[in-house]
Amino acid sequence: MVKYIYKILLLSLIFFINITYGSPKIEKNMQGKLPSSAKNKINTSKSTAVFYGPNLPTDILSQYGRIIVESGNVKAEELAALKANNSSVFAYVSIGEVSPSRPWFKHIKDEWILGDNKVWDSKVMDLASPGWQDFILNSVVTPLWDKGYRGLFLDTMDSFYLFAKDPEEQKRQTIALTKLLQRIHQRYPDIRFISNRGFEVLSSIGNQLEAVVAESLYASWDNGKKIYKKTSANDQEWLRNKLNSIKKKASVDIIIIDYVELGKHKEAKETAEKIMNEGFIPWVSIPSLDLAGVGSIEPKINTYLLLFDSKTETNNPLQLKKYQELVNKTKDKIIKTHDIRSGMPLGHMGGRYKSILSALPYKEQSKTYKDWVKKQIEEGVTLNMLTPEAAIPSKK
Numbered sequence: 001m002v003k004y005i006y007k008i009l010l011l012s013l014i015f016f017i018n019i020t021y022g023s024p025k026i027e028k029n030m031q032g033k034l035p036s037s038a039k040n041k042i043n044t045s046k047s048t049a050v051f052y053g054p055n056l057p058t059d060i061l062s063q064y065g066r067i068i069v070e071s072g073n074v075k076a077e078e079l080a081a082l083k084a085n086n087s088s089v090f091a092y093v094s095i096g097e098v099s100p101s102r103p104w105f106k107h108i109k110d111e112w113i114l115g116d117n118k119v120w121d122s123k124v125m126d127l128a129s130p131g132w133q134d135f136i137l138n139s140v141v142t143p144l145w146d147k148g149y150r151g152l153f154l155d156t157m158d159s160f161y162l163f164a165k166d167p168e169e170q171k172r173q174t175i176a177l178t179k180l181l182q183r184i185h186q187r188y189p190d191i192r193f194i195s196n197r198g199f200e201v202l203s204s205i206g207n208q209l210e211a212v213v214a215e216s217l218y219a220s221w222d223n224g225k226k227i228y229k230k231t232s233a234n235d236q237e238w239l240r241n242k243l244n245s246i247k248k249k250a251s252v253d254i255i256i257i258d259y260v261e262l263g264k265h266k267e268a269k270e271t272a273e274k275i276m277n278e279g280f281i282p283w284v285s286i287p288s289l290d291l292a293g294v295g296s297i298e299p300k301i302n303t304y305l306l307l308f309d310s311k312t313e314t315n316n317p318l319q320l321k322k323y324q325e326l327v328n329k330t331k332d333k334i335i336k337t338h339d340i341r342s343g344m345p346l347g348h349m350g351g352r353y354k355s356i357l358s359a360l361p362y363k364e365q366s367k368t369y370k371d372w373v374k375k376q377i378e379e380g381v382t383l384n385m386l387t388p389e390a391a392i393p394s395k396k
Helices: 002-021 076-082 130-147 167-187 199-208 233-250 265-277 317-328 367-378
Strands: 048-051 066-069 088-094 113-117 122-125 151-155 192-196 211-215 219-222 227-230 253-259 281-285 303-308 334-339 355-358 383-385
Touching: 048 281, 088 130, 088 192, 130 167, 167 199, 192 199, 199 233, 211 233, 233 253, 253 265, 265 281, 367 383
Parallel strands: 048 066, 066 088, 088 151, 151 192, 192 211, 211 253, 219 253, 253 281, 303 334, 303 355, 355 383
Antiparallel strands: 113 122, 219 227
């Protein structure tokens, strides 16, 4: 067993020397260089990443100026890591709707509700309800502030239009929304706001925002048909004009989230470049927003994921720790290890690791392992097998 681990060590060190000094054919990943025409158009402090999933790739995301997250999926140590490089972290907050999946859904009172959004299986809230305003401030925003968040990503601000058809009622809801943001800001003067669209209410709250997010300028996701598609020229023109008008009137940054299929790295980069050429801040990802996608910067990726099997490779955890420490010192490269006895790594690996390493004999591995490896290949992730036995058989 010990000989086997040292064999991996030797081959790994050779691998690292090769990639450091020019070994051939190391594939570029999703975070490869953007075309030169798009470089330096967006201030680094305004670069923005959006990641809603758990197990955040904090080393990648923390290189962005702003990071939008789903706070329920973020551990305390992950939030600290995201903020380590002075990045600003914005927590998702649904202002106008509540999903039954929220842990505090049971505390919602009927008198705060305008009606049901059957498309998303959520409750549309009455922004003018004093009880709902107090709940947002005291039970949603204050806990986020206490956890260390200093920014909010405000969603569903205009959902009341589903039920408020009368102009006077619409005006009442808009005034209430403005009042709610003012109350939040009065309690926490340093808090920052980014909104998700809300075009109908921006004339009232635009001066309180630093950025506005819009989706699908060039590349979109059809949730009904479950397909990726290009937006039409007419839709692009309408959204472009709307966003440029907002930018001029409200002096806010415009962030565009577009959706490109996994594995189509070149298309994702080209889409980000087109967005930057419009003067907007890009984030190109997948609909679940749990991928380290393509933005306006080129984050440095120097982390590798090493798969190992604690049952077959070694019974001495200290030996593996020494191995990891030694390799970590090699030219600032970092190796994270994952024991496949705990299951295969979860989430999308693209944009998260420079490469995935394995010396596990392929033919001896389980179907779960082989399916996972196949999935990485389909998603365009770079794999480096460190022994001939670990090599993936070529298709005949």
